[in-house]
Amino acid sequence: MSAVVVFIDQTEVSTSPGHPVLSKSSQELLTLARLAGEPVAAVAGEASDELAAALGGAGVSRVFASSQDELTGYLVAPKADFVAQVATAAGAAAVLVGNNFEGKEIAARVGIALNAGVISDAVGLTVADGAITVQKSVLAGSYTVEASATSAVSVISVKSNSVDAEPAAVPATAAVEQFTAEFAPASLGAKIIERTPKPASGRPDLSDARIVVAGGRGVDGNFGPVEELADVLGAAIGASRAATDAGWIEHSAQVGQTGKTVAPQLYISVGISGAIQQKAGMQTSKVIVAVNKDAESPVFEIADFGIVGDLFDVLPQATAEIKRRRG
C-alpha cells in the first residue's frame, strides 16, 4: 500500500478548551488517508508521546517530525518544503493537508516542489485501483465536481467536516523519526517578525464546530443574544462581513467568501441578509435556520427553518426554552 502523507501542524495549536492533542480536522485527514493508503504523519513542531499515541490510534506507524526554527520563523514556504521532502522520503502517492488558508498554500507549494496536481476544497475522496478521485465543491458550493491529479502524486487540501473522524480498526505503534528539512534561500524570504496570540474565546473552533450561530448587521452592535444561544448549544460564533467590518466581533469569526467556509450540522443565521458572499461560506451546512425581520431576505431561500421576526425577541426566548427543557 502506498504512503499517504498527512501534514499535522503542532506549531499552531488551538487554545480552545478541551481541544484534543490531535485536532479534529487532523483526525479527519487521517481517516481519509487510511482509505487511500498507509497514513504517514509529517509533524511540524513537537511530536510528544501523547501525540504519538494519538497518531498510533489513528493507524499511523511512521511519523516524521521537525521542530526546526524556520518552520515558525518564516511564512508558509518552510512548512511546504518540509512536507514535500517528507513526501519524497516516504515515497508518498498522496499528500493531505487541511483547507485553511495556510493549508491550501502549503498544498500549492508542495504541488510545485513535487510537480504534482493540487486539488483544494475537497469534501471527500474515493479510491479505485489505487487511483484517488476527489470530490470538491466549487462555485460557492453550487456544484460538486470529481477531480483527480494526473501526476504521480496527488496533493489534496480537505475541508473540515468532510468525513466522520474515526480511530483505526487496528491501532499502530507510531515510531517518531526526527526529520531535517532543507530550505531553499527563497523559502526564507518572508520573515515573521511579530506574532501575537489571539485571545481564546472559550468556544469551539468555528472551522470544525458542529453548530454555528452567526450574527450580522441586524445584531446592531450587540452580540449578547447570539453568544447566549451559542453557549447553550455549545456552538461556535460566526458573523457576516458587515458585523466584522463594524468591529463588533473579531475578523476571524467572518463566514463567507473572504472568511471561513463552514459546513456544520446546524448553522443559525441571525440578522444576516444572505448575500452571495455570505452564502458562499455556509450554504453546504446540513441544517440552516434563519432569523431575520425582513421576509424578503435572500437567506430564507436556503433556510430549512426560517423565522420572520426580531432577533432580540426570538433568540432570548429560544435560549430560555432550551435551558428550561434541560431543567
Next chain:
Amino acid sequence: MENTALNIAVLVKYVPDAQFDRHLTGAGNTLERAESILSELDEYAIEAALALSEARGGEAAGNKVTAITMGPASAVAAVKKALQIGATEGVHLSDEALAGSDAAATSLALAAVVRHLGGVDLVLTGMASTDGETSLVPAQLAARLGLPQITFASSLEVDSSGEAHVATARRDGDIYAETIQATLPAVVSVTDQANSPRYPNFKGIMAAKKKTVTALTLAEIGVEPASVGHEGSLTVVKAAEAREHRPAGTIITDSGDAGIQLVDFLAAQKLL
C-alpha cells in the same frame, strides 16, 4: 534608496459575475463564460498598488503599475477596468493553448509573463479568484519565481529608506496575528481587509483610453503550449454536478412564540 519608485505588477482575472447563476460545461467541465467582470478581490490588489505608487509620487516619479491578465480575447476587459481605476499600463496574455489551465499551468504562464516584463519589484494579487476560489496561484507563483511569498496580507507597507525596498504586512490567522517582512522583489496577495478599493471616475475612464495594453502570446514569453492548458495541467475535472437546490424550508412569522417553535424544530432534528 535614492530612487524609491516601484515597478508593480498586479494580476487581475476576468471572471463570471457571481451575482448570476454560474455553470460548468463541456468535456473539461470548465466554467461557462457568462456575464463577466474584473474579479472583485483583485480590486484590493489594484488599490494596494495604487496606494503604494501614489505615496511615492505616482507615475511622475517613475512608479509603474502594470495590470496583467491571462485569458481569452474578452478578458482584456479586466485589464481595461484596472487601467480606468488607475493602473499605468496593461498586459494581456492570450493563446488558444491556455484554455483549461489549472493552477499549476496558470502559475507557470503568469510567472513567465513576470519574467518577460523584467525588473518587477512587487507582484500583487487578490486573495483568491472569485471563480476558482482556490487561492493556489499566488503561492505557486512565488514558488515558481523563487520570490518571498507574503499572502493574505490584511495590510501592506513598503519602506524604501534603507538599501532595498522592504515590505511589511499583517496576516490574521486563527490563532495568531502575524507581522511579516520581506525584501522586495516579492509576491504579495492582499485580502479584502487591506483597503477600500476606489471606483473608476470619469477622469480615469478617459485617461485609460490613452494607455497601452500589450498583447502577448505564449511564443513571445517562451512558454511551450504543451506545458499549459488542458495538456499542461496536472489535474482533471472528470464530472460535475449542480448541487441540488435546498428543498424549500418552513418559514414562520413570529407571533410571540417563534423562539419556542425554533427549539421544537431543533429537538425534532435531534440537534439539541
